[in-house]
Amino acid sequence: MAENENGAATGAGTDATTGGQGQGGQGGGEATQPQQAAPTMKVLGQFVRDLSFENILAQKGLKGEVQPDIRVQVALDAKKRQSENQYEVGMKLNVASRQRDGDATLFLLELDYVGLFQVEGVPENQLHPFLLIQCPQMLFPFVRRIVHDVTRDGGFPALNLEQIDFVGLYRNQILAQQQKKAAEQPAS
Secondary structure: OHHHHHHHOOOOOOEEEOOOOOOOOOHHHHOOOOOOOOOEEEEEEEEEEEEEEEEHHHHOOOOOOOOEEEEEEEEEEEEEOOOOOEEEEEEEEEEEEEEOOOOOEEEEEEEEEEEEEEEEOOOHHHHHHHHHHHHHHHHHHHHHHHHHHHHHHOOOOOOOOOOOOHHHHHHHHHHHHHHHHHHHOOOO
16 A cells, blocks of 8 residues: 555654545556655644633523534634744634523533644645645544533533534535625626
8 A cells, every 4th residue: 555655754643644545546656756745744733712611501590301402513714824834723613502492592612723733745736625624634533522521511411523524514615605706706
């Protein structure tokens, strides 16, 4: 497998290489192609930028068994940092829980989680999807754990988020931008 050979050259630790997609996968072509570094991603740091949890059920003094209906909204953002090949990727989650048999809000959770990444060897035309798909996939287990702990510590059953389809989320974001651009063009 060519991926193993490429992966071994990057070292260990928090470095990660991308999969073999788009790299041809044929070992014989390496001699004729100019030497190109395998794409690497290193997590430089990660942190909670903002966290808010409101236990509305407790504030209103309501008690009893509740059947929650959970709604999760995810927004992603990526910015270039001043240092070369360094990027800041943010993931904002809004989690709202309402009672199924009523309209009462049980709790609201807002989390802004950020990862700082060193990304090298990714072609410019593939950098945007790389930052908004690969980087959030690295951050998601930590975000899931925070949501789990905060909801449990807030007096509710621990919420274990389902895996997020970051590829689908990215496609929807691009489609929405294209539709917005198309809607603005006839007006000019």
